[in-house]
Amino acid sequence: MTDIDENPRPALLELNDAHLARDGVAILRGMSLRIEQGQHTAILGPNGAGKSTLVRLIHRDDYPFAREPGERAPLRLFGRERWNVFELRKHMGIVSGDLQYRFVTDDLTDALDAVLAGFFSSQVIDVGMIVTRAQRMAAMKALERLGAAHLAHRRLPTLSTGEARRVLIARALAHDPGALLLDEPTTGLDFVAQRTLLETLRTLAHAGTTLVLVTHHLEEILPEIEHVIVLRGGRVFASGNKRDVLCAGILSEAYGAPIRVQERGGYYHAHIESRDG
Numbered sequence: 001m002t003d004i005d006e007n008p009r010p011a012l013l014e015l016n017d018a019h020l021a022r023d024g025v026a027i028l029r030g031m032s033l034r035i036e037q038g039q040h041t042a043i044l045g046p047n048g049a050g051k052s053t054l055v056r057l058i059h060r061d062d063y064p065f066a067r068e069p070g071e072r073a074p075l076r077l078f079g080r081e082r083w084n085v086f087e088l089r090k091h092m093g094i095v096s097g098d099l100q101y102r103f104v105t106d107d108l109t110d111a112l113d114a115v116l117a118g119f120f121s122s123q124v125i126d127v128g129m130i131v132t133r134a135q136r137m138a139a140m141k142a143l144e145r146l147g148a149a150h151l152a153h154r155r156l157p158t159l160s161t162g163e164a165r166r167v168l169i170a171r172a173l174a175h176d177p178g179a180l181l182l183d184e185p186t187t188g189l190d191f192v193a194q195r196t197l198l199e200t201l202r203t204l205a206h207a208g209t210t211l212v213l214v215t216h217h218l219e220e221i222l223p224e225i226e227h228v229i230v231l232r233g234g235r236v237f238a239s240g241n242k243r244d245v246l247c248a249g250i251l252s253e254a255y256g257a258p259i260r261v262q263e264r265g266g267y268y269h270a271h272i273e274s275r276d277g
């Protein structure tokens with residue numbers, strides 16, 4: 001028996017009327033959504049919509065609550081309500097700004113160790129952790145894939161934002177998780193690295209890794225991603241097939257600006273309409 005629910009294909013992520021408040025401020029206000037395993041998904045929404053908060057829920061940095069006690073669990077991952085982050089990591093790699101911040105302030109760990117520590121769901125390689133040759137090779141391969149092999153022996157605080165981002169993505173990928181959750185992964189990457197990352201994600205999607213991509217950029221919604229969720233004000237504003245959701249009406253209302261959408265070769269582009277049309 002595995003540690004994933006016996007149901008053959010439970011949803012990767014399920015939120016049922018999830019609420020969350022921080023410092024007395026309501027941040028998630030009844031968020032309900034469902035992402036199936038294998039269903040590559042993009043999550044969009046204006047600043048403050050709750051996207052990173054959703055990532056924090058999945059990473060178990062925050063815990064949502066149901067409005068009424070006894071209601072359906074507000075959050076399920078792979079069909080289960082309770083996970084610890086160590087178990088979850090085997091199934092899902094996560095890349096986010098919060099995580100990156102934790103790494104870049106660690107003065108003792110080098111890039112290769114940060115990737116290797118991922119095999120132990122740890123931030124550092126500690127005494128007693130036995131790193132196998134296969135793990136070391138997989139870690140180097142992941143760094144190479146991100147064009148970051150030359151950074152292997154650099155300490156994390158000495159890396160630029162984009163370099164640290166590549167290392168963090170390598171860490172998320174090194175053990176081939178079934179799903180990858182990426183919160184604005186191209187932030188800080190130069191345009192060549194951005195393109196390389198997006199191509200890497202496409203390859204992973206074809207190889208069977210489910211992508212959940214939080215992004216501000218419509219052009220990052222890869223052709224493989226069919227499912228789009230738009231958040232606004234701590235709730236789901238729209239969700240469905242990208243052809244239906246990525247339209248001028250929905251995006252203009254979600255962002256509160258007149259947005260035009262164009263589709264070219266499987267990629268979408270958004271433009272704000274100028275006042276004179």
Ligand code: ADP
Pocket residue numbers: 022023025027045046047048049050051052053054
């Ligand atoms: P985004 O969609 O831009 O990633 P976030 O999930 O980071 O948005 O934040 C959602 C909202 O929660 C934002 O409006 C943010 O200002 C607010 N927020 C986050 N933490 C706190 C806090 N400790 N107190 C009050 N508001 C907060």
Ligand code: MG
Pocket residue numbers: 051052053
């Ligand atoms: Mg965010």
